[in-house]
Amino acid sequence: MSREPRLDPAVQHPTKLAVVAFLSGCAEADFKTVRDRLELTDSALSRTLSGLEESGHVTVRKGFVGKRPRTWVSLTGEGRTRLASHLAALQQIAADALAAVPETTA
């Protein structure tokens, strides 16, 4: 059964979209790496992750590397499906707009 591409209101904010798209490219990533690579502040990423965790897009896990605590973030299966649907919907919108452009005559 195929699902219609649908925009996901939970990831319409550019920061949220960037975070879920980043996480879709890996199994899990540590907080610091996501923050540095997406050029976000600690507080902005924390807020974004809290929102995404509430909406069921991501899971946050506390762990250790040696004795140092680390926070690991990963995309849930549901989050992955919803992101794919959201991106497909965006592509559909962009393609429809392109098709609607009237041909210019010389």
Add this chain to the structure above:
Amino acid sequence: MTTADRARTDLRTADAALAAARPDPFPRWVPPAVAVPYVAGFTCFAVAVWTGGLGWAIAGVGLCLVFFVLFLVAYLRMPVRSYPRRSRRQWALEIGLLAAAVLGYLFVDEGVALLLAGLAFGVVCYRQLSRQGRA
């Protein structure tokens, strides 16, 4: 900004974020340092089967432990942990080597099977680690 412009901007944002998730490559020494003890460990097990020597079996266990420790250290140091992405060729190579190990077990002896199994996972491990972040 129209809806279509916004959609295109969002798609570019998603592409850039996805590209930023590329895992860091391991240092060059990691793939051989992890794969060699693994293959050597299984080779020791094979020799233990052929000669019946307990010393070879102990050496095999020791080398496999070295493999596990090095692999764990390399994995834990990864800031972005990625899913292994394998091509059809890789799958074919791995399944082929495992099938050869099973056939070796059935038609030759356990030593050959252990040798081939060690080689199979050693090759897989080496390729996976050496390609991460570079392929």
